[in-house]
Every structure is written in C-alpha cells, then in structure tokens.
Amino acid sequence: MTDIDTTESQVRAFVTRQLGTDTARVANLQRIGVGRSRENWIFDLVGPDGECEPLILRRDPDGGLVETDRRTEFAILTALEKSDVPAPHARWLDANGTGFGRPSLIMRREHGVCDYGVVNGDRPLAERVELAQAFCELLAAVHGVDWAALGLGDVLDDPGPEAARAELENWERILRKDQLEAYPELDLAIDRLRATAPRSSRTVLVHADFKPGNILLDDHGVVALLDWELAHLGDPIEDLGWVTQPLRVREHLIDGAWSADDLVRHYARTTGTDVDPLALDWWRTFSTFKTAVMQVSGLKAFLETRSDEPFRPNRRVLSTLLATLPGETS
C-alpha cells in the first residue's frame, strides 16, 4: 500500500505531465476501500478557473488475484465512450507504472453508489424487479456493442465459435500458474468441460464480472457499469451463465419474483436472440469453475502476502461445481 503523501506527489506530477502545465491543483485526495486488492484513490482536479473534475486513480496491487492488462482495459473504456453503454470515462493510463509505481488508470469519478445486495435489499419488490430487469437490459446493451466498429478487434482476440474452449484454456492456464497443490476436483471439471464445450453462435463484448456490485446507481437508475478488467470478446451466454450460476443467486435473482428463467427470457426478448439451454448449463458450470480458480489464485496471493483476504477453494464452491458437472458424452 502506498501512503497518502507519496500518492499525492505522484498524482500531482503525473497530472502535470499529462496536462503539460502545473496550473491544475490536486485536492481532497483520499483512499477508498480496504485490503490489498486494487488501490482506489479519489481526488478532485481543480483548474486555474476553479473548475473541479472528480477523478479516481485505480492502481494495481503488487500482484493481483488475476493478472489483467491495464492497456486493454483502458482501450475498452475509451471505445465504450462512443457507445450507449454507460461506463466510466477513462482519462489517463500509466501502463507501465512509471508514474505510480504500478500500472494504473485514472478515470472520471461518476456519482452514485454500488450495492451488491440491492436486488434483495430493502426496496419494495416491484422496484427490485424493475432494477433486476434494468440490469438484464444493461447486459444486453453490453452485448449489443458493435465492437468491430469501435476498433476493439485491434486490442481483443476474437475466439469465434470456439469461445468456450478459449475461456476454459485461459482459466486452466491461470489455475496451473497459481495452484500450490493438486485439485483433482478442478481437473475433473476441466475434463468434463473440455469434452462438452459448446460452440458460440456470435461474438460479443463479454463483461465477465457482471454483478450489482459493479453497477453504480442513483435515484434514476443505472449510472455506470464498472470493473472492465476481465472483459473480452466471446460468447454472450458466458455472462448469462455467470449471473445465473447457483453461487450468485442472491445477487441477481429474487425468490418467487425473478427467476433465472425470467432473466434469460427477458434477455432473449431484449436482444431478439435465442439462448441455448445446454450452452447456458455449460457456462454456469464454467462460472463455478472460474470462481474456484479465483479462490486458488486468492489463496496463493494471501500466502505470498499480496492479499489480506484469506481465500481458499471452499466447500460450497467445490460441491456446487461437482454437482453441476456435465455427464459422460460417450
């Protein structure tokens, strides 16, 4: 963790370099959030005429749970400014960490609050269902982005119909890099998922960590979708599998009022596309596998003192994974 005085001088020097002048002032710098995951520092950039721009500096930790490329995230955010998807406005990138010690992004600070439990929170039921529908429509909007026209094909690989295999290989690679011991549960999952990987019917921009905790809300609804660090090109059903997987029921679904089937139907109506139920099952299981791999990475990060959260592949995740594995294909 970097202290406030060091960060303040880093921000001042970096902003001065970007603007080519030292007439702007950095004010109200403070760190938000805890732990050793990505450091978030909020501050105001005050121009010579007193105009104030609220910004947020997001600095990588010494070693993240999952390594992602800040350049790619910056390119995605910049491209999305030309789309209808509400995302933070990216201001500057320090890709190599020359200004902040570690790779960092500076984005405009949007108003609103994130509430991961809002769908099952204190609001009246009708309002919560409306919000859940709005989240579903936001996901559809992400998938509706014309990524080729926005130039995202230059920074992201298009896996084509083999998106499922590509993602499985990606997360297996992360598992092999981070596992400190054998996890036959995860090897069996890889074996079954590999044998049954569906082909995707279209390639879209996938958010890959879509959840209310990453959505800024105000009194009028959605303000912005945050945390694009895992975004990639792939199968739209990947995000649907992520939000309807058993581990995330409380975040996305409302018992008796907004089921996984409701969500999928609403998505299909909004996008005008069909959702293959077998492919959806595969992506749900993959999502649980991905969660387990994140826990394996988190455990390593904790033991190497890069993270203060004692993650571990836990019983709930492993038993859910084993219970949903596809059966024999032969």
Add this chain to the structure above:
Amino acid sequence: MHPTIDEQLSGAKRLLDLAEDESQLSATSAEALTNARRLLTQVQRSWSALLPFYLADNARLATLLKESGRAVEDGSQLRADDVVAQARRNAALRQELADVISGLPTGPDGGLRARIAEYLTARVDADPS
C-alpha cells in the same frame, strides 16, 4: 494440559474481539481483524478432525487409485498419529488422482469418471479443513 489447543484458539479470538472494540480502528484494521478471526475459527473447527479425516481419505484414495491401475504404496511405514506425514501422503495421492484424471480416455472409461466424481463429492463433504 491447560491451556488446551481450543483454549488457546478461543483466547486468541477473545483478544481479537477486544482489539475490534476499539473505536479508533481504521477500516483496514477492522477488515484485517475480521479475516484473522475467520482463520482462527476455521482452525478451531477443524484441527481435531483432521487426522482421522486424512487416515480415512488416504485409504479411500489408495483404493480408487489401485482401481484405476496405479501402483500405490500402502503407507504403512507412516505413523498413524503423525498428522503432518498423513497430510503429505494425502497431497501426494491427490496429485496421483489429478494425473489419472488428466490421462482419462476421451471414450468409454468403464465408469471410472463416475467413481472419481462420487469419491470427490464425498470428500468435499467430509473435509473438515
């Protein structure tokens, strides 16, 4: 006899509670205390059940590996009351099982995948750690 392992763990948790009651605690420190307590709770819940779990699981794993055609040492050279040695053997046998899974044929496997899945499901349920 005293303090027992449980008494020491309970004592550590009580001291963390005292520290957490400090009103001046920063959000970072409060989060760290919560995580430390979570680890202690986990150890307290599982430590006494670990040795019998490893003994039973090592036996089940060795049987499963033999069924899959692997040569497995019976582990009789290890002391049955040595939890560290039994844990090491468990890790080695789990690595063997991972290798078996990686080498499974893509076609019919004589029901081996199903037996492995059944074993792993039971293990996840029984694992006290």
